[in-house]
Amino acid sequence: MSEPVLSVRDAQLTLGSRTLWSGLDLDIRPGEFVAVLGANGSGKTSLLKAILGQHPLASGEIRFEGAPVHRGDRRIGYIPQQRGQDPAMLIRGRDLVALGVDGHRFGLPLPTRERKERIDSLLDAVGASHYSRVPVAMLSGGEQQRLRVGQALAGDPTLVLCDEPLGSLDLRAQRVVSELIDRHRRERGFGVLFVTHDVNPVLGMVDRVLYLAGGRFRIGTPDEVLTSEVLSELYQAPVDVIRSHGRVVIVGAPDTSHHHHEHEAVHP
Amino acid sequence: MTDWWTQLFDFSDYGALLALLHNSILAGAVLGIAGGLIGVFVMTRDLAFAVHGISELSFAGAAAGLLFGIGVVEGSILGSLIAAVIIGLLGARARERNSITAVLMPFGLGLGILCLALYPGRASTKFGLLTGQIVAVDDPKLGALAVVSGVVVLGLLIMWRPLSFASLDPEVAAARGIPVRGLSIVFMLLLGLAVAASIQIVGALLVLSILVTPAAAALRISSSPLWVPILSMAFATVSLVGGIMLALGSSVPISPYVTTISFLIYVVCRLAGRRMRVRRTLGTREVVTV
Numbered sequence: 001m002s003e004p005v006l007s008v009r010d011a012q013l014t015l016g017s018r019t020l021w022s023g024l025d026l027d028i029r030p031g032e033f034v035a036v037l038g039a040n041g042s043g044k045t046s047l048l049k050a051i052l053g054q055h056p057l058a059s060g061e062i063r064f065e066g067a068p069v070h071r072g073d074r075r076i077g078y079i080p081q082q083r084g085q086d087p088a089m090l091i092r093g094r095d096l097v098a099l100g101v102d103g104h105r106f107g108l109p110l111p112t113r114e115r116k117e118r119i120d121s122l123l124d125a126v127g128a129s130h131y132s133r134v135p136v137a138m139l140s141g142g143e144q145q146r147l148r149v150g151q152a153l154a155g156d157p158t159l160v161l162c163d164e165p166l167g168s169l170d171l172r173a174q175r176v177v178s179e180l181i182d183r184h185r186r187e188r189g190f191g192v193l194f195v196t197h198d199v200n201p202v203l204g205m206v207d208r209v210l211y212l213a214g215g216r217f218r219i220g221t222p223d224e225v226l227t228s229e230v231l232s233e234l235y236q237a238p239v240d241v242i243r244s245h246g247r248v249v250i251v252g253a254p255d256t257s258h259h260h261h262e263h264e265a266v267h268p
Numbered sequence: 269m270t271d272w273w274t275q276l277f278d279f280s281d282y283g284a285l286l287a288l289l290h291n292s293i294l295a296g297a298v299l300g301i302a303g304g305l306i307g308v309f310v311m312t313r314d315l316a317f318a319v320h321g322i323s324e325l326s327f328a329g330a331a332a333g334l335l336f337g338i339g340v341v342e343g344s345i346l347g348s349l350i351a352a353v354i355i356g357l358l359g360a361r362a363r364e365r366n367s368i369t370a371v372l373m374p375f376g377l378g379l380g381i382l383c384l385a386l387y388p389g390r391a392s393t394k395f396g397l398l399t400g401q402i403v404a405v406d407d408p409k410l411g412a413l414a415v416v417s418g419v420v421v422l423g424l425l426i427m428w429r430p431l432s433f434a435s436l437d438p439e440v441a442a443a444r445g446i447p448v449r450g451l452s453i454v455f456m457l458l459l460g461l462a463v464a465a466s467i468q469i470v471g472a473l474l475v476l477s478i479l480v481t482p483a484a485a486a487l488r489i490s491s492s493p494l495w496v497p498i499l500s501m502a503f504a505t506v507s508l509v510g511g512i513m514l515a516l517g518s519s520v521p522i523s524p525y526v527t528t529i530s531f532l533i534y535v536v537c538r539l540a541g542r543r544m545r546v547r548r549t550l551g552t553r554e555v556v557t558v
C-alpha cells in the first residue's frame with residue numbers, strides 16, 4: 001500500500017475551553033475518498049482548517065506528504081461552499097480558475113499562451129469551457145461549483161479538501177459536482193476529504209467516513225459506521241439509522257449545535 | 269440666468285488660463301490613473317464607506333496641517349494613514365468595518381472644523397479642503413501628488429494577483445496561503461495615500477466620485493480583469509481633467525464639474541450594462557447547463 005498523503009496522529013482540537021475532538025487518528029491514501037460527517041459544531045470544518053495550517057492543534061500532529069502541515073501548501077486543493085454573496089460574483093468563470101493557477105504570484109497576470117492553455121485545459125477538464133466568459137453571478141450554483149473544482153485542480157493537488165461543496169445545490173447539481181470530484185480523484189489519484197452534512201449524494205463514492213459527534217469519532221466504511229449501534233454510542237443517545245432505497249437516514253441525532261462558535265473560529 | 273451661465277461656464281481668455289493651470293490638469297490626470305485603479309479594489313473589497321471615513325480624517329489632518337503650519341498635503345496624508353490603519357486593523361469584517369468607519373467619520377469632521385475655526389487665514393482655503401478648489405497647483409504640490417500617486421500605482425501593480433485573489437475569493441486565497449490579512453493592511457495604506465491625494469483636488473466630501481464612481485461604472489459594463497481597471501482609470505481621468513477644464517473660467521469650485529461628469533458616466537454605463545446583460549443572458553442561457 002502506498003504512503004498516506006495525509007496523516008493525522010493523536011490530534012486534539014480545542015475552541016476556547018471546549019474540546020471538539022481528541023485522540024483523532026486518520027490516514028488518507030492517494031486516491032482515497034473520505035467523507036467527514038457530524039452535527040454542526042462537531043468540528044468538521046475545524047479539521048479542514050487544522051489541515052490548512054490555519055487552526056493549530058492543542059496536541060498531536062498532522063503531516064501532509066510526510067511533513068508537518070503549514071499555511072498555504074500549493075499541493076492541497078480547497079473547494080468551499082457555493083455562496084451567492086461572494087465578491088467572486090463580479091468576475092468571469094475563467095478568471096476564477098485563473099486565480100487558482102497563478103493568483104499566489106506577485107505582479108500582473110501577463111497573457112502568455114502557456115497561461116491561456118493551462119486555464120483552457122482546466123476549464124475543459126470540468127466541462128466549463130462553454131460558459132467560461134460568462135460572469136459568475138449569472139451562473140447556476142452547479143456551474144459555479146464546477147469552476148471551483150477546476151480552480152482546485154490548478155495546483156495539481158495530491159489532496160483536495162471540500163467544505164460542504166454541495167451545500168445549496170439542487171439534487172441534480174449535487175450529483176454532477178460530486179461525480180466530477182470522484183472522477184478526477186480516480187484519474188489524478190488525489191485524496192479527498194469531503195465535509196458534508198448529508199452523506200447520500202456521495203454514498204456510492206466514499207471509501208470511508210469519519211463521523212464526529214460529542215467529542216468522539218468513528219472511522220470506517222459507511223457500512224461499519226452508519227449503523228444504529230455505532231451512532232448511538234457516539235451520541236450517547238438512541239439514534240436510528242434507516243437504510244432505504246440506497247439512502248441513509250439518521251433519526252434522533254441530537255444536534256450539538258454551537259454553530260456560532262465554530263463560525264468564529266473559521267473566520268478569525 | 270445669463271449671470272449663472274457665465275458663472276458656470278466662461279471660456280474667454282481660455283488659452284491663457286489653460287497655460288496658467290496646466291499643472292492642475294496634469295495633477296488631474298495623475299490622480300485619475302491612481303484613483304481609477306485603486307477604485308477597482310475598493311469595489312471588490314466593499315470599502316466604499318471606508319473611503320468616505322478615511323477622507324474625513326484626512327480632512328482633519330489637512331486642517332491641522334494648515335493650522336500648525338505643517339502643510340496641507342503632509343497633514344492630510346498623516347490623517348488618511350491613521351484612519352486607514354485603524355479601519356484596517358479593527359474592521360476585518362464588513363459589519364465591524366462599517367461601525368468603526370461611522371464612529372471615526374464625525375470625529376474626524378469635528379476635529380477638522382475645530383482646526384479650521386482656529387485658523388486665522390483665508391476662508392476660501394478652508395472651504396476648499398471640504399469641497400475642492402481650483403487653485404493653481406504649484407510645482408512642489410504637483411510633485412507631491414505625482415509621487416503619492418506613483419507609490420499607489422506601483423504598489424497595486426506589484427501585489428496585483430495576490431490582492432485580486434484575496435479580494436475576490438478570500439476563503440480560497442487563505443487556504444492557498446495568501447497572506448490575506450497582511451495584504452489587507454498594505455492595501456489600506458495605499459488607499460489612505462490615494463484618498464489624501466484626491467482631497468487636494470476634489471475635497472474631502474467628494475472623494476468617492478474619484479475612488480468609487482468610475483470603478484462602479486466600469487463594473488456595470490465589463491467583468492474582464494483587463495477592461496475593468498482600464499475603463500475605471502479612463503473614467504476617473506476624463507472626470508477629473510474634463511472637470512478641471514470646464515471649471516477653468518468659472519468662479520465655482522471644481523468639484524461639481526468632476527462629480528457631475530463622473531455621475532453621468534455611471535448613468536450611461538448602468539443603462540448600457542443592463543442592455544448588455546439582457547442580451548448576454550438570452551444568448552447564453554440555452555447553451556449553459558449544470
